[in-house]
Amino acid sequence: MAMAVAFSSIQTFPSLFSNQTLRFQPLRRRLPLFLASSSSSSTTEFNISFGTATSPRPSKTLVPDASPPDPSSASLPIIPWIVRDENGNLTIQSSPPARFLQSMAETKTSSSNSKKKKKIDNSKSKEKNTPPTPVASTAPKYSKAARRFYNQNIKESQVQRLSKVLAAAGVASRRSSEELIFEGKVTVNGSVCTSPQTRVDISKDSIYVNGSRLSKKLPPKLYFALNKPKGYICSSGDESKSVISLFDELWKGWNKIHPRIPKPRLFTVGRLDVATTGLIIVTNDGEFAQTLAHPSSELSKEYIATVDGTVHRRHLIAISEGTEIEGIKCVPDSVELLPVQPDASRPRLRIVVHEGRNHEVRELVKNAGLQLYSLKRIRIGGFRLPSDLGLGKYVELKPADIRLLQGNSRKSA
Template structure:
């Protein structure tokens, strides 16, 4: 029969699988023979076809390769992450935002009409981290302007700043040959010296290398005190309690020589500035600084218009005509009926 003939014909091929592979290109007669037989005779089955690749496997988001991130935690140990650390994401986002802002600024400004456009990439250098300043900016400026000495100064000025005496008295001491600089007698007050380097002696006493700091006091002068130093009831004596503790406050620094900026009469009360800064005193008291001084004067008796005109006309002091800037009467106080005037001078 046909089935028996097929079995006889196929048997040699089934016994030698290699022959079937080598003769695969001449199988069509065999396939035609298989079609005439039933599947139950040969017991042949075929594998299921491979599933078609999905869209995701063709390059979709789910097909992206997994990139591990190694980051150190707060304890310093490295750990594996499936996503970038938050600080990296923030840095990337900040860089993108800055690039967008820079592009917008460039669009608003635009290049010059005739200027060539060039692109230059400059590698930014990270500044080395610096420690925060110990003192504030205002404190450093005050120190540099008022305390720190940058250049050599006149000998008379250095002696006055050291508290030896007033500048005029220091000049007299220098003229008298009582001051030596580096072992030699100096008779020129304008000689430039550096107190931190030069050795200065006055009457055999060595001047300290440290100068006292510049001090400023606003004193409400009471009645009966004078502005001259050295007197028992002077304005400077009001600061004796402060100066008594100077050695504890400023060890190794000589006491400052204090004086008043301007003068007030013995019977006058009010604001008076006490300092050891000669330049400051000269600047404040000189008329060219345009700093006004206001006086309230109490007068016995009546004051008429002619008196106000006479006071406004000024007077001559030491050969110089002095004219007040303002003269005006003030309202009478409840406790006294005497006339008061406000006089403003430069």
């Protein structure tokens, strides 16, 4: 009976069910209230009215979200956004407004830029606090080759002794250049210079020798391995039988290949007597030649000595014991009897020395009681004479060959 009264009372408000937005489920939850109130009196009427504001307000409409529903987010609560539309009316929507998203993006961009700026400022401050790396102002105290490389490629000032500059420019040897300076045949910046120790810079100073101006450019450093023939002398003069005359072909096209660069003055590193053949180094680098030829380097040199007669054990023992040359006892590093070749009837000896004194190998063979027929040098240091290099021919050395020349000494062994 109470249920009937409740429904009869609800029927008095047809407008309540005319609104399709209301659902029956919330109404069922309120039924106990209706039942409780109807139990007290069967004639109770519900006077439900909605209060109205004193001033009219714009109606609120729900704007549906145009994005497709996400099944995974169906259980998540929807946060409404109350915004004002173009007409000034308040509306409710489920997504943030566009201007809010734009302002958030601008804020994020500005914050990231500020962080980058702070990182850059911090790095700059660290760089300012870091002390500068010291630059070496003096030549490194290493080997002569390292100091020479430093002076030629790194050192700004190319100030050198006048006699050394003249020799490097190909004017004459170091001693002959000093004689020219003493004789007053050299002028520096318009004044006669008589001191070989005068420091000059060929790129800045004006130098004249016998009235001819010295070129501002020095010739390049050249290194050759020559297979010296018999009958040629190791001289840098104008003799026709000088080993330097074997390089005449090199100078014919020099001016075309190297315009305005003077011809280098070549000379031999050490000497071979007129009757000895084989390997000899020819260059225009004075320091390199001095390092290679100086006895302190103790570079090993290998010779093939062809002798007349028969070689016995006592001969080999006599050679290995050494001999006195110019008051100094010279002992070879090794002595070996080579196998007999089919096309050669004379025995051959391989003799390795490091002193490099004048006629050393010849004196060793002579002191042993043997008669020397021919002598040929085939190795200096770690560089061996190419087997296909004919007599009187030369080949330009590569950096690896130069290292071989300097890298096989008796000290390192």
